[in-house]
Amino acid sequence: MKKLLIALMTTVAALSLAATAEAADKLKACWVYTGPIGDFGYSYQHDQGRLEVEKALGDKVETAYLENVSEGPDADRAFERLAREKCKIIFGTSFGFMDAEVKVAKKFPKVMFEHATGYKTGDNLGIYNARFYEGRYVLGQIAAKESKKGLAGYIVSFPIPEVVMGINSFMLGAQSVNPDFKVKIVWVNSWFDPGKEADAAKALFDQGADIIVQHTDSTAALQVAEERKLHGFGQSSDMIKFAPNAQLTALTDEWGPYYISRVQAALDGTWKPDNVWLGIKDGAVKLAPFTNMPDDVKAMAEATTKKIADGWNPFTGPVSKQDGSPWLKDGEVADDGTLLGMNFYVKGIDDKLPQ
Amino acid sequence: MDITVNILLTIATAATPLLIAAIGELVVERSGVLNLGVEGMMIMGAVGGFGAGYLTGSPWIGLLAAIIVGALFSLLFAVMTLSLATNQVATGLSLTLLGLGLSGMIGTSFVGQPGVRLPNLSIPGLSSIPVVGRLIFGQDPLFYISIALTAAVMWFLFKTRTGLTLRSIGDSHSSAHALGIKVIRYRYLAVIFGGACAGLAGGHLSLVYTPQWVENMSAGRGWIALALVVFASWRPWRVLAGAYIFGAVWIGQLHAQAFGIPVPSQFLSSLPYLATIVVLVLISRNKRLTMMNTPASLGQPFVPDR
Numbered sequence: 001m002k003k004l005l006i007a008l009m010t011t012v013a014a015l016s017l018a019a020t021a022e023a024a025d026k027l028k029a030c031w032v033y034t035g036p037i038g039d040f041g042y043s044y045q046h047d048q049g050r051l052e053v054e055k056a057l058g059d060k061v062e063t064a065y066l067e068n069v070s071e072g073p074d075a076d077r078a079f080e081r082l083a084r085e086k087c088k089i090i091f092g093t094s095f096g097f098m099d100a101e102v103k104v105a106k107k108f109p110k111v112m113f114e115h116a117t118g119y120k121t122g123d124n125l126g127i128y129n130a131r132f133y134e135g136r137y138v139l140g141q142i143a144a145k146e147s148k149k150g151l152a153g154y155i156v157s158f159p160i161p162e163v164v165m166g167i168n169s170f171m172l173g174a175q176s177v178n179p180d181f182k183v184k185i186v187w188v189n190s191w192f193d194p195g196k197e198a199d200a201a202k203a204l205f206d207q208g209a210d211i212i213v214q215h216t217d218s219t220a221a222l223q224v225a226e227e228r229k230l231h232g233f234g235q236s237s238d239m240i241k242f243a244p245n246a247q248l249t250a251l252t253d254e255w256g257p258y259y260i261s262r263v264q265a266a267l268d269g270t271w272k273p274d275n276v277w278l279g280i281k282d283g284a285v286k287l288a289p290f291t292n293m294p295d296d297v298k299a300m301a302e303a304t305t306k307k308i309a310d311g312w313n314p315f316t317g318p319v320s321k322q323d324g325s326p327w328l329k330d331g332e333v334a335d336d337g338t339l340l341g342m343n344f345y346v347k348g349i350d351d352k353l354p355q
Numbered sequence: 356m357d358i359t360v361n362i363l364l365t366i367a368t369a370a371t372p373l374l375i376a377a378i379g380e381l382v383v384e385r386s387g388v389l390n391l392g393v394e395g396m397m398i399m400g401a402v403g404g405f406g407a408g409y410l411t412g413s414p415w416i417g418l419l420a421a422i423i424v425g426a427l428f429s430l431l432f433a434v435m436t437l438s439l440a441t442n443q444v445a446t447g448l449s450l451t452l453l454g455l456g457l458s459g460m461i462g463t464s465f466v467g468q469p470g471v472r473l474p475n476l477s478i479p480g481l482s483s484i485p486v487v488g489r490l491i492f493g494q495d496p497l498f499y500i501s502i503a504l505t506a507a508v509m510w511f512l513f514k515t516r517t518g519l520t521l522r523s524i525g526d527s528h529s530s531a532h533a534l535g536i537k538v539i540r541y542r543y544l545a546v547i548f549g550g551a552c553a554g555l556a557g558g559h560l561s562l563v564y565t566p567q568w569v570e571n572m573s574a575g576r577g578w579i580a581l582a583l584v585v586f587a588s589w590r591p592w593r594v595l596a597g598a599y600i601f602g603a604v605w606i607g608q609l610h611a612q613a614f615g616i617p618v619p620s621q622f623l624s625s626l627p628y629l630a631t632i633v634v635l636v637l638i639s640r641n642k643r644l645t646m647m648n649t650p651a652s653l654g655q656p657f658v659p660d661r
Binding site: 202220 | 361610615
């Protein structure tokens with residue numbers, strides 16, 4: 001009996017050794033998402049990027065992911081677990097993972113880390129982001145053209161620079177069409193809660209807004225717009241199926257090309273921590289087809305998209321801060337550092353930024 | 356005036372799933388069983404309801420499926436805790452975790468698909484009366500069901516003999532057993548009723564509130580329902596009041612923000628839980644009241660000795 005057991009154990013050990021040897025040939029790339037991959041929004045788009053990596057690099061990689069990881073102590077554990085499970089490159093896809101990734105990256109110097117939308121880097125921690133604000137400027141212009149009351153409702157999650165930057169860019173776009181354009185802002189304190197997002201949309205419509213913008217991840221707000229025969233914009237993925245008459249366009253994220261290039265670099269051994277900020281030009285930020293709007297508005301939106309793709313920055317002066325103090329001089333372009341740490345509103349936003 | 360009506364309608368929509376799930380859990384807890392799996396049963400109901408509605412094109416079949424899925428899922432809990440006498444807290448928690456995971460797996464192919472919506476009630480003539488028309492005659496069917504359900508549970512628990520028996524089991528299962536009452540059978544039925552209600556509440560989420568399927572779409576509403584039962588000190592009409600207070604606080608804070616009134620939204624989001632703690636402290640001050648309302652054998656496993 002004992003002999004048999006030992007024989008069994010050695011076989012198992014040999015087998016598992018073989019398994020690791022085989023796995024060693026492959027590069028294991030891992031992702032951590034804050035939402036479920038079934039949110040059909042932000043996390044969903046990141047996961048589409050992961051699938052593109054699998055498709056493009058095939059046998060050379062093995063991928064894994066953790067979804068629904070909350071932004072707190074849980075995140076530390078998630079990254080550490082992946083690092084221990086022999087992930088060679090790990091992508092953290094949410095702003096709130098920043099400190100967890102910095103911490104775990106120090107512990108595992110041989111693992112390559114990448115963090116989306118944050119600002120802290122390290123010897124083995126690179127950051128990447130998409131210039132969503134570029135698209136939001138276009139949304140602002142469309143909103144100002146399409147809104148009859150000159151009032152938009154804006155549903156937002158948390159007051160972080162990424163979100164504040166989006167509100168500002170949206171308003172600059174709207175003001176370029178209608179200088180008196182107004183916005184009402186509601187914070188729902190969640191990236192993903194369809195019920196709350198729908199309630200917020202209803203509240204904003206009830207208070208007179210006739211167009212809705214969101215910086216949260218579900219399709220709920222857009223469905224409310226559809227029901228009320230008003231308009232809105234999709235977020236992260238094209239949500240036209242949920243609101244065929246309400247969606248004007250959607251601000252979508254395309255992470256695939258970036259992920260492929262980074263995993264390829266890791267395979268080639270040329271990976272270095274980087275700090276990239278991709279925009280419309282790089283194909284990382286895309287606007288879904290412009291629908292439910294007159295041709296002249298569509299033409300304007302297309303022209304602006306092209307202008308931004310050609311290198312124009314929506315944060316080009318003259319721009320004043322909310323209190324009227326000047327921020328950007330005529331022709332001055334905001335530097336990325338200021339944008340990434342943005343904690344103030346521009347002029348014309350009639351709301352107080354929660355601190 | 357229109358905005359007031361709209362606000363009230365929004366509050367009713369937000370409160371309905373809380374009320375349905377909480378009233379079901381109230382019956383479960385009145386029978387002396389603590390099922391912490393409300394969130395899990397709710398999300399299973401949501402995915403089941405969405406799936407059936409999406410595949411058949413009928414929101415009513417979806418609603419029925421939500422109820423059945425919730426009830427079946429709670430049966431799992433019933434078998435574990437009642438027949439096998441496992442720890443109710445641990446089993447309930449794992450039911451929640453299982454439900455969240457399983458629903459995500461089942462729902463993979465439903466992601467990104469527009470589902471069906473349960474239409475609002477519309478009675479020619481009546482529904483178009485200004486103000487009251489929409490409030491009384493123009494809401495979604497589940498609003499009426501939730502109110503009727505509350506009334507029915509109130510009547511059942513306090514006006515019928517079976518209700519009295521159920522409450523007595525919750526207070527002392529050994530005494531009830533000694534009297535020859537089939538404790539386990541009553542509890543099975545109570546747990547399944549609770550599951551059906553939680554499933555129906557989930558169906559409300561995916562067929563009325565936000566007609567779509569996304570993982571985790573219940574977003575903690577099952578936990579609020581659990582808090583509501585304690586908040587209401589196991590009284591049906593207080594559950595009704597509580598659900599509407601919680602709903603009003605939430606919708607009120609969204610409107611306050613849109614009006615530009617500076618309220619810390621984080622604070623208001625936590626208000627339902629804070630309120631529950633305050634109520635718990637208040638009711639535990641009065642020993643007699645606590646003893647009268649709290650089912651004394653809540654959460655204790657019962658193994659009949661033959």
